[in-house]
Amino acid sequence: MQKSAGSITSHLLGGLYCCLRRCIFAVLSAGPLPNHIAFIMDGNRRYARRRNMGEGDGHKAGFSALLSVLRYCYELGIKYVTVYAFSIDNFRRKPKEVQTFMELMREKIEELLQQESIINEYGVRLHFIGNMQLLTEPVRVAAEKAMRVTAHNQERVLLICVAYTSRDEIVHAVQESCKDKWNEIQPSKEDKVSNGEFTRINQGLKRNGLDLNFHNSCNENETKACSILHEEAEGAEEKDALLEQNVKKHDDNYSEGEITSCNGTVEITEERKYKQHQIASIKLVDIEKHMYMAVAPDPDILIRTSGEARLSNFLLWQTSACPLYAPKVLWPEIGLRHLVWAVLNFQRHHFYLEKKKKQF
Numbered sequence: 001m002q003k004s005a006g007s008i009t010s011h012l013l014g015g016l017y018c019c020l021r022r023c024i025f026a027v028l029s030a031g032p033l034p035n036h037i038a039f040i041m042d043g044n045r046r047y048a049r050r051r052n053m054g055e056g057d058g059h060k061a062g063f064s065a066l067l068s069v070l071r072y073c074y075e076l077g078i079k080y081v082t083v084y085a086f087s088i089d090n091f092r093r094k095p096k097e098v099q100t101f102m103e104l105m106r107e108k109i110e111e112l113l114q115q116e117s118i119i120n121e122y123g124v125r126l127h128f129i130g131n132m133q134l135l136t137e138p139v140r141v142a143a144e145k146a147m148r149v150t151a152h153n154q155e156r157v158l159l160i161c162v163a164y165t166s167r168d169e170i171v172h173a174v175q176e177s178c179k180d181k182w183n184e185i186q187p188s189k190e191d192k193v194s195n196g197e198f199t200r201i202n203q204g205l206k207r208n209g210l211d212l213n214f215h216n217s218c219n220e221n222e223t224k225a226c227s228i229l230h231e232e233a234e235g236a237e238e239k240d241a242l243l244e245q246n247v248k249k250h251d252d253n254y255s256e257g258e259i260t261s262c263n264g265t266v267e268i269t270e271e272r273k274y275k276q277h278q279i280a281s282i283k284l285v286d287i288e289k290h291m292y293m294a295v296a297p298d299p300d301i302l303i304r305t306s307g308e309a310r311l312s313n314f315l316l317w318q319t320s321a322c323p324l325y326a327p328k329v330l331w332p333e334i335g336l337r338h339l340v341w342a343v344l345n346f347q348r349h350h351f352y353l354e355k356k357k358k359q360f
Helices: 002-028 044-050 057-076 088-092 095-112 118-122 137-149 166-192 197-207 214-218 237-250 284-289 336-348 350-358
Strands: 036-040 080-087 124-129 156-164 259-262 265-268 301-304
Touching: 002 057, 002 336, 044 057, 057 080, 057 095, 057 118, 057 336, 080 088, 080 095, 088 095, 088 156, 095 137, 118 124, 124 137, 137 156, 156 166, 166 284, 301 336, 336 350
Parallel strands: 036 080, 036 301, 080 156, 124 156
Antiparallel strands: 259 265
């Protein structure tokens, strides 16, 4: 009898809490709402240590907190939610701890795909953001399956950053942009250089130790300084001078080519000539197009738990005009009040934030 009474009481309290939450969200909806909120889920391990919990239990508690926060966000009408689940730097932790987290991640991904999960309840599309090749194969396979299964969902989007750092994302975007530009200029230049001149120039550069097609060898995650020293081949002065005269005859408006080296990426403009207004250059839009986070707009609010006011290499490119809210609670302790306070802060500074965004 007592158990039945307790169950009824719990059910009534749950209903009252749900009604109260909807009333709060209705009031918040009267003002501008964020379209995208990002979370740094900090404090799972400290939460476990303070409560003498087993290894991995802190992350399990953090996953439960994540489901609650997602429900609040989706009820409020927020379309995009991004969570920082695992950094590339976290691979430096003890191998056993990393393995435990990977197994837990695979298990939780499978839970998210179950029919009664919050993903199916709200029609959420999953995106896993980061260098997926660094994940263990079971986790990578589970993540790819989750993205494929939820690809048809359009109402809400959940972005999970794993094997991610912002610096790695920027390097990746620069590398991909350079590849695009190379593929863009190469065919057009081949059309402009007739009578086999392109082949002759390429062969001449190879004699001097430079291959025009070597750029693919610089496709690595870590930034490396690539330098190219182009020296005139001994005894080839007359042939090179003859080649220069032939190219000048093709178009007097052509400009000298350059060889430029940068962090981990080499952009090569060949020694032959082409018009200045057709020189390909990497622009801001090219970099942003190749960002991992290009699938979502920049976040409007960044929330980091545990009181730490640091970005920790998370969304450095995307948060230039984004307010940071850092409650002192650990991630498993985050609640509705923290989300409400963050949204109120956003609304209070909304006009100023929109003005700052327009300046970028």
